[in-house]
Amino acid sequence: MAASRMDLDGRPIKPITICMIGAGGFIGSHLCEKLMSETPHKVLALDVYNDKIKHLLEPDSLPWAGRIQFHRLNIKHDSRLEGLIKMADLTINLAAICTPADYNTRPLDTIYSNFIDALPVVKYCSENNKRLIHFSTCEVYGKTIQSFLPKDSPLRQDPAYYVLKEDVSPCIFGSIEKQRWSYACAKQLIERLIYAEGAENGLEFTIVRPFNWIGPRMDFIPGIDGPSEGVPRVLACFSNNLLRREPLKLVDGGQSQRTFVYIKDAIEAVLLMIENPGRANGHIFNVGNPNNEVTVRQLAEMMTKVYTKVSGESALETPTIDVSSKEFYGEGYDDSDKRIPDMTIINKQLGWNPKTSLWDLLESTLTYQHRTYAEAIKKSMAKPTSS
Numbered sequence: 001m002a003a004s005r006m007d008l009d010g011r012p013i014k015p016i017t018i019c020m021i022g023a024g025g026f027i028g029s030h031l032c033e034k035l036m037s038e039t040p041h042k043v044l045a046l047d048v049y050n051d052k053i054k055h056l057l058e059p060d061s062l063p064w065a066g067r068i069q070f071h072r073l074n075i076k077h078d079s080r081l082e083g084l085i086k087m088a089d090l091t092i093n094l095a096a097i098c099t100p101a102d103y104n105t106r107p108l109d110t111i112y113s114n115f116i117d118a119l120p121v122v123k124y125c126s127e128n129n130k131r132l133i134h135f136s137t138c139e140v141y142g143k144t145i146q147s148f149l150p151k152d153s154p155l156r157q158d159p160a161y162y163v164l165k166e167d168v169s170p171c172i173f174g175s176i177e178k179q180r181w182s183y184a185c186a187k188q189l190i191e192r193l194i195y196a197e198g199a200e201n202g203l204e205f206t207i208v209r210p211f212n213w214i215g216p217r218m219d220f221i222p223g224i225d226g227p228s229e230g231v232p233r234v235l236a237c238f239s240n241n242l243l244r245r246e247p248l249k250l251v252d253g254g255q256s257q258r259t260f261v262y263i264k265d266a267i268e269a270v271l272l273m274i275e276n277p278g279r280a281n282g283h284i285f286n287v288g289n290p291n292n293e294v295t296v297r298q299l300a301e302m303m304t305k306v307y308t309k310v311s312g313e314s315a316l317e318t319p320t321i322d323v324s325s326k327e328f329y330g331e332g333y334d335d336s337d338k339r340i341p342d343m344t345i346i347n348k349q350l351g352w353n354p355k356t357s358l359w360d361l362l363e364s365t366l367t368y369q370h371r372t373y374a375e376a377i378k379k380s381m382a383k384p385t386s387s
């Protein structure tokens with residue numbers, strides 16, 4: 001297998017060692033799975049948790065045993081970090097607080113996690129001449145120019161005012177009391193720092209801006225494998241509602257628009273970046289699926305239909321309810337209005353395109369959610385509640 005693997009320029013790919021920080025999360029677990037099953041590379045997997053990659057670590061008889069090594073550590077305070085970065089050819093940093101419910105309720109933790117805690121990683125890569133792939137976010141674009149145009153302006157139809165381009169679009173955030181933007185702002189500053197390390201000190205870097213990657217193992221189901229009062233990202237919120245047969249909550253009418261990409265498509269893009277450094281270094285890449293755009297309301301309706309199909313259960317009479325953002329997220333919430341990624345740069349550099357339609361990705365994801373959680377939810381709901 002290893003001998004026949006070629007990069008995009010027809011050169012054989014040499015096995016490398018990757019230091020993956022945040023490897024135990026949603027994206028990390030899929031990336032580890034891909035690297036173990038389809039490549040010869042080694043992974044030093046760093047995280048505080050490993051539940052989502054346990055199936056790759058045990059038992060010892062797995063075909064990739066020895067190629068993946070888990071290190072339980074918190075990058076905030078662990079002297080092993082520099083040594084692990086030095087042992088690897090490439091560092092991928094995925095570690096972050098990245099759930100909107102945290103941005104305005106825990107803005108300090110959010111800023112520390114997304115900026116301060118990432119600083120040593122950038123520094124160690126730069127000082128030791130190690131390549132870095134850093135995970136940023138589409139949230140750095142903030143709001144679209146379109147959202148500031150008058151409602152009846154014909155310019156609203158012009159993609160120049162809403163399609164998000166890495167090298168052209170501005171970053172537009174709300175006021176400081178809208179603490180929602182603490183995440184986007186911290187991510188923007190770390191992007192600028194990495195870019196400057198590249199320009200002034202020659203750091204070899206790639207920045208990834210994911211646009212709503214979704215799929216199995218995303219976040220948690222409250223009360224089952226996460227806190228009962230926790231608020232995960234929208235896929236897990238709506239899955240939880242469907243599993244519990246409660247109406248899906250639409251924040252501020254569910255009018256915001258998103259483009260969703262299947263995690264397995266997105267991981268293909270990351271693998272191309274890993275294995276084609278000459279084409280990926282020095283670039284910032286949007287990774288999303290511009291063809292899968294929906295409003296959050298439309299997402300709720302589609303998830304309800306798909307869940308009915310995969311679970312065999314009937315749909316609720318009242319499938320959705322409206323809730324204010326203040327009630328749902330608290331003071332200081334604000335929202336991105338629309339997120340369509342421009343795909344020019346990733347197409348030109350890596351020839352990557354997403355493949356999976358929204359319906360198909362929801363069908364495979366909700367099949368997984370139903371199989372993984374339906375029984376546990378039934379049991380937890382059958383338990384008498386203490387009075």
Ligand SMILES: NC(=O)c1ccc[n+]([C@@H]2O[C@H](COP(=O)([O-])OP(=O)(O)OC[C@H]3O[C@@H](n4cnc5c(N)ncnc54)[C@H](O)[C@@H]3O)[C@@H](O)[C@H]2O)c1
Nearest residue numbers: 022024025026027074075094095096098135137210212213
């Ligand atoms: N999922 C998406 O669509 C999406 C979109 C935009 C940006 N991103 C970015 O991609 C990255 C990964 O996202 P994800 O969806 O996999 O999130 P996730 O929360 O599932 O994974 C993040 C992982 O980092 C770990 N981590 C956090 N702080 C750490 C620390 N101090 N030390 C060690 N480990 C730590 C967490 O335990 C977790 O396992 C994040 O940087 C996020 O901002 C993701």
Ligand SMILES: O=C(O)[C@H]1O[C@H](OP(=O)(O)OP(=O)(O)OC[C@H]2O[C@@H](n3ccc(=O)[nH]c3=O)[C@H](O)[C@@H]2O)[C@H](O)[C@@H](O)[C@@H]1O
Nearest residue numbers: 098100137139210211212213233234237249250251256296
């Ligand atoms: O995934 C991304 O690309 C980025 O966007 C997410 O931000 P957002 O899309 O706003 O987060 P979601 O929780 O997925 O919410 C999507 C939309 O659904 C709405 N929502 C969420 C949950 C819910 O129960 N109901 C509901 O209407 C939110 O208000 C928002 O408008 C997170 O910031 C990060 O994971 C990431 O940086």
